[in-house]
Amino acid sequence: MTALTKLEIEQRLLRLPEWEYYDNAIHAEFEFENFKDCFSAMSRIAFECEALNHHPEWTNEYNVLKITLTTHDAGSVTDKDFKLALAIEHIVEEEED
Numbered sequence: 001m002t003a004l005t006k007l008e009i010e011q012r013l014l015r016l017p018e019w020e021y022y023d024n025a026i027h028a029e030f031e032f033e034n035f036k037d038c039f040s041a042m043s044r045i046a047f048e049c050e051a052l053n054h055h056p057e058w059t060n061e062y063n064v065l066k067i068t069l070t071t072h073d074a075g076s077v078t079d080k081d082f083k084l085a086l087a088i089e090h091i092v093e094e095e096e097d
């Protein structure tokens with residue numbers, strides 16, 4: 001999997017306004033109503049990670065979920081990170097309703 005260029009990453013991020021690029025990774029922070037909604041989203045994201053065989057670095061504190069996506073094999077951001085980021089966006093949007 002080839003690392004994307006800075007320009008390619010910035011172009012893709014236009015469709016993902018919640019996400020930022022720095023330190024060779026893309027990062028987002030999501031706030032939910034409560035811990036239950038947050039953890040429910042995390043469970044659904046976990047299944048997606050297994051399906052895509054791509055895994056986040058993440059932390060959860062009460063209702064806040066912080067996610068960092070990078071491709072360790074490539075040492076930077078690849079298409080896999082954007083596939084997972086898009087899946088996460090869909091899940092978070094549903095959980096917020």
Ligand SMILES: C[C@H](O)[C@H](O)[C@H]1CNC2=NC(N)=NC(=O)C2=N1
Nearest residue numbers: 053054055056070071072073074
């Ligand atoms: C063997 C397996 O495909 C790799 O270890 C996968 C699993 N999940 C992964 N997740 C992430 N974020 N980066 C990787 O390079 C990666 N590699």
